[in-house]
Amino acid sequence: MKKYKDNLVACPLDCYDACQAYSDEKDKIKASDLYITNKKLCTKFHYLLQEDYLKKAIYKDEEVSLDKALSILVQKLQEVNPAKTLYYKGSGNLGRMQYAPRNFFSQYGSKLTKGSLCDGGGGIGIEQGRGATINPSIDRLINSDVIVVWGRNFSITSPHLYELVKDKEFIVIDPVAIPLVKKAKLFMQLTPKTDYELALYLTRLAFMEKVDDVEFLEKYCEGSEWFFELAKNKPLVEYEKNTGICLDKAYEFFEIIKDKSVAIMLGLGVQKYFEGATITRCIDSFAAFLGLHNPNNSAGGLWYLSDSSYGYENLFDTNIKNKKITLCEVDFKDFELCFIQGANPVVSSPNTKRVIEGLEKTFVVYFGISYNDTCKYADLIIPSCSFLSKKDVRLPYGHTQRAISYEVEKKDKNTISEYELASFLIDKFDFESLEDEDYYFNYYKNHKVDYDIFEKFEFIEELEIEPLYRQKKEDEYYLITAKSKKSLNSQFKIDNFVYLNEKEGFEGGREVEISSKYGKAKFIVKIDNAIKEKCAFFYSGNKNTNYLTPYKQDEESNSAMYQEVLVKIR
């Protein structure tokens, strides 16, 4: 029996786990038994297999043939001023071959984007301390005794990684009682955007408890004394008040980790703010203070979303000189034509009202696999083929095992892959041709990367952060937005509720209007005491949350900062 050869398929979804599946003798898609995937596929993958794929191109709300749609696209691209066009790529499919169209649009002269809607701030923070945004090896995670889950819904957003370590001891740091809290030894339900203060607070106690790794600090680090000075800047009572974590709880942290090896699983939650990079670096500095990065140990560390392309070249990006616009700040109306690929900005980008108003004033080309909210504003829709019908390689951000995709299903004739579309357009415009598809595929499939590069750690030495609690008025709420088990951002099963603690005095099932200085929208209330008081919680993919969020970029990484906002509820 052929087991894994050219029948492999990679899960293309934006997720820490990057699963490897395969197509069996009966063309059924199954989970491989390879390492992380380990014979199980998650709910989202099953939804993806059942996805209602686009089977027809659409022009001005009428179905047209793929050929017709492509000729309209070519004609339109010939008419408009290339400098007034935008290439906007989302993270609907994280395969490397998805970058092919960017090669055409950069040769054509479109504006491109920079920054992220996702992990950018935290990524910069990690890089500033360690030199690169890469994670320790998964073996070090598996060898750890205690896992601190910090601003990350670990069992939901990376269920396969979680499966590897589910029997460990857990500590959870989150404003929400996430499912893992049930089995955690300690839950610190902190006030949003106070993680840097908690990191400093714990650093002081670590010193008092003598759990700082003195040898590591001397040999591998710079600036730990300054960092400790920062930690001493505030009295403990002030940290208690600001973070909402009492001293007893903070001490309990040290009782649990005493003489144990510790892994911190850090997530997006801590960095969805203006100073997201600084906050993250502060937490990574606390981890370094404990010696979690010590290369002489075989356990412990801090894991974030690593830079999945670390150590690889982007082969499709040849000689790019195009101007780049910050992704979250894109104003679609500034362009004559916008080409949107694998993204759903109407739901996923911040400030929905501004996004929609912009899309209404430009020629929108949507290139994707399904009819999403952004398609309503598209003039031309081009169906991309299913991940089962195109070759690709998925580089992971939660671990280092890439997943491979072959063409295991015949492509629907009305759809086109990203590589094919790019080649077609390059040919029409007589630009510099792409290499063969296999040239790219084989590179990403075979290239070897050395992830073991830890040399030294640089502590954060100064800190300027404006906490939200300082501006927050009595009748205002923190906005919390996080992933749901049944959706992958705006794909699959969507939940449009606002979740509130019963102590806020709202009635479940009632409609409320929620407003911020950026916009307003209506929501139906669900009462959930897992949510910290004074927080309004929304799942990612909620069609209305981003009416409330700011589109301005964060301080350092050209990224969105969805939670840098306070809201009122009526």
Ligand SMILES: Nc1nc2c(c(=O)[nH]1)N[C@H]1C(S)=C(S)[C@@H](COP(=O)(O)OP(=O)(O)OC[C@H]3O[C@@H](n4cnc5c(=O)[nH]c(N)nc54)[C@H](O)[C@@H]3O)O[C@H]1N2
């Ligand atoms: N099922 C599922 N899995 C997914 C996704 C999905 O949509 N659905 N999306 C994928 C993507 S694109 C990404 S980027 C990853 C992200 O996965 P995670 O890193 O888990 O990110 P989030 O779910 O956004 O937020 C994590 C947690 O941060 C908490 N949080 C919010 N504010 C704060 C704060 O100020 N401090 C602290 N300490 N915690 C806070 C939230 O309550 C939430 O529990 O997940 C991937 N996996």
Ligand SMILES: Nc1nc2c(c(=O)[nH]1)N[C@H]1C(S)=C(S)[C@@H](COP(=O)(O)OP(=O)(O)OC[C@H]3O[C@@H](n4cnc5c(=O)[nH]c(N)nc54)[C@H](O)[C@@H]3O)O[C@H]1N2
């Ligand atoms: N309120 C709020 N907003 C958020 C977040 C949040 O937690 N809360 N999370 C943020 C995060 S972490 C992220 S990563 C972003 C994600 O934001 P986006 O990158 O916009 O991702 P999605 O909204 O999931 O939309 C992806 C689209 O890609 C399409 N697609 C899937 N596969 C393919 C393919 O093979 N080819 C093509 N061409 N298209 C495909 C799907 O049909 C889908 O409509 O959202 C951000 N926005």
Ligand SMILES: [Mo]
């Ligand atoms: Mo993301």
